[in-house]
Amino acid sequence: MMIYLQLFFEFFKAGLFAIGGxxxxxxxxxxxxxxxxxxxxxxxxxMVAISESTPGPIGVxxxxxxxxxxxxVPGSVIATLGLITPSIIIILIIAGFLKAFKDxxxxxxxxxxxxxxSAGLIAAAGFxxxxxxxxDLDAFAASGNFADLVSIPGLILMAALYYFTxxxxxxxxxHPVVFIAASAVIGIVFRFGGV
Amino acid sequence: MNQYLDLFLTFARIGGLTFGGxxxxxxxxxxxVVEKRGWASEEELxxxxxxGQCTPGIIAVNTATFIGQRTAGIAGGIIATLGVVFPSLIIxxxxxxxxxxxxxxxxxxxxxxxxxxxxxxxxxxxxxxxxKKSVIDKPTLCIFLVIFIxxxxxxxSPIIFVLLAALAGILLKNKEAAAK
Numbered sequence: 001m002m003i004y005l006q007l008f009f010e011f012f013k014a015g016l017f018a019i020g021g022x023x024x025x026x027x028x029x030x031x032x033x034x035x036x037x038x039x040x041x042x043x044x045x046x047m048v049a050i051s052e053s054t055p056g057p058i059g060v061x062x063x064x065x066x067x068x069x070x071x072x073v074p075g076s077v078i079a080t081l082g083l084i085t086p087s088i089i090i091i092l093i094i095a096g097f098l099k100a101f102k103d104x105x106x107x108x109x110x111x112x113x114x115x116x117x118s119a120g121l122i123a124a125a126g127f128x129x130x131x132x133x134x135x136d137l138d139a140f141a142a143s144g145n146f147a148d149l150v151s152i153p154g155l156i157l158m159a160a161l162y163y164f165t166x167x168x169x170x171x172x173x174x175h176p177v178v179f180i181a182a183s184a185v186i187g188i189v190f191r192f193g194g195v
Numbered sequence: 196m197n198q199y200l201d202l203f204l205t206f207a208r209i210g211g212l213t214f215g216g217x218x219x220x221x222x223x224x225x226x227x228v229v230e231k232r233g234w235a236s237e238e239e240l241x242x243x244x245x246x247g248q249c250t251p252g253i254i255a256v257n258t259a260t261f262i263g264q265r266t267a268g269i270a271g272g273i274i275a276t277l278g279v280v281f282p283s284l285i286i287x288x289x290x291x292x293x294x295x296x297x298x299x300x301x302x303x304x305x306x307x308x309x310x311x312x313x314x315x316x317x318x319x320x321x322x323x324x325x326x327k328k329s330v331i332d333k334p335t336l337c338i339f340l341v342i343f344i345x346x347x348x349x350x351x352s353p354i355i356f357v358l359l360a361a362l363a364g365i366l367l368k369n370k371e372a373a374a375k
Contacts, residue, residue, distance in 0.1 A: 015252050019354055025253070049298035050290060053307045056210050056283030057217060057255035064280075064287040076288050080280055087252030091260040092272050094246060106365055111242055113338055113364020115329035117356055118245040119322060120342030125218040126318035127347050133311050154312050161316040166323075176222045177212045180313050187309020188302055195301040 003071050004078050006036070011063050011082030018059070025059045025083070029066060038070040059083065133158070153190055157183065198267050199274050205232065206259050206278030211286075214307070215314050217247070217254030222317040224258065225324060234266045237328045249357040255279060334367050 014028035026048070033039055039047075047069070051061035060080055067079025101107045133154050140149040164171045165179055187193065205227050213220040221244070228234045235243070240258075247257035256276055263275025290297050297303060330339050342356045 017251060018253075019249065019251050019352075046295075046298065050287070052215070053298050053303055054283075054286050054290065055212060055214055056286065057213070057220070057253050057279070058215075059253040060210075060256065060280045060283045061287050064283050065291055068288050068291040073288055076284055076291075080284060084252070084256050084276055084280060087250075087256045088260050088273055088276055090250050090252065091247075091257050092264055092269055094250065095261055095264040095272065105368075109365045109368035110361040111238075111245075111364065112335070112368055113360040113362070114245040114357065115238060115241045115325075116335040116339040117342045117360030118241045118248070119325040119329045120339045121248060121346055121353050121356060122218055122221060122244065122318065122325065123322045123339075123343045124346035126315060126322060127343075129215070129311060129315045129318065133308075133315050157309070157312045158316055161313055162319070165316055166320050176226060176317050179317070180212070180214065180310055183309040183313035184306040185309070187307065187312075188305045190309075191301075191305050192308035192312070193301070193304035193306075194308075195304050 004074065007067055007070060007075055007079045008082040010036075011067070011079045012085055014063070015083040016086040025062060029062060032066070039066060043069065153192065157186060157192075199270065201232075202263055202267060202271055202275045203278040203281075206263070206275045207281045209259075210255070210279040211282030213255070214310050217258070218318055219314045220255050220258070221321045224262075225321055228262055235262050237324060239265070241325055241329060245357055245360075249354040334363075338363060 010028075010032050014025045014032075018024040018028055029044055029047075030041070033041060033044060044066075047062055047065040048058075051058045051065060054061055060083065063079045063083040064076045068076035071078070098107065134151050135149060136151055140146070142148075161179055161183065164174075165176075166172055209220060209223045209227055212223055221240075224240060225237070229237055229240060240262075243258045243261040244254065247254040247261070250257055256279060259275045259279040260272040264272035267274070294300075326339070330336050338360050342360060345351060346353065346356060
């Protein structure tokens with residue numbers, strides 16, 4: 001019983017103080033490892049890798065994994081509930097507040113500035129994935145050859161996906177998961193990961 | 196269908212089909228929540244994302260709570276959030292129990308290298324849609340560019356950008372009103 005309470009409390013803390021997305025929970029996980037010895041840094045690195053290569057929010061995946069490693073299926077549920085409880089409480093309060101003040105000029109004017117900011121932040125996140133996908137800086141640094149810098153297959157797939165998701169009228173209405181599944185198959189067939 | 200069940204299943208689908216964290220969820224949210232069900236507008240989705248960035252917790256969870264609350268009150272907020280984490284619980288528990296070296300498997304690495312390309316394109320398309328709704332004049336263009344470049348080039352917390360942008364919005368509109 002104690003371990004469940006402790007799991008809930010530790011992840012509640014991570015959910016309360018980690019601001020700005022899944023990876024922000026990582027320092028809290030290191031802290032839990034130091035304090036409790038439930039898992040090692042090495043195990044944590046594996047958990048991060050798996051959380052990034054499975055569907056779902058990365059922070060939730062990590063909480064589930066740590067909870068499972070520590071205390072089985074009940075542990076995974078409790079750690080995840082601990083992580084999301086602060087979010088639920090805080091967002092419900094803010095949502096109520098917004099509803100009450102949605103006609104306020106200040107709230108509306110703040111959103112006038114927030115919306116392009118939100119678009120800019122998302123664009124920057126997309127740009128970092130873009131660099132990760134298209135540029136192989138390690139290979140370039142090793143060979144000094146510009147042909148190694150840009151991933152040609154990645155570029156071709158990207159152009160094709162853009163055509164099918166945004167230009168071609170017949171296919172652009174398809175559910176995004178269709179394109180994700182197709183990309184996974186292409187990645188496997190053409191060994192995009194290089195292994 | 197029961198509204199709560201619909202919320203749970205929709206967010207479970209979104210959680211189970213999102214690869215790569217909160218931003219990658221955006222194209223799914225646009226499709227499922229804005230276009231198919233009309234639970235929120237494109238603008239509201241942007242507002243929730245902006246608030247989700249500067250409040251504690253995971254962006255995906257924060258956004259789910261917001262949309263659920265808006266659609267069906269407090270219970271809706273809780274149910275949507277449980278929906279979005281449900282697939283993670285199942286998938287991760289299965290992997291943790293049976294496949295220790297999941298991330299090292301060649302098939303997983305290759306599939307994810309392909310998926311990353313797709314996520315990149317889907318985010319680009321999502322940003323184009325958001326751009327049309329949010330960058331409506333010169334001041335909003337400035338805010339977009341400053342934050343895009345600032346966030347892409349420097350390691351600065353998004354909280355600072357979000358707070359500055361909200362302040363800029365209030366000040367710009369005040370100035371506009373004063374000029375009239």
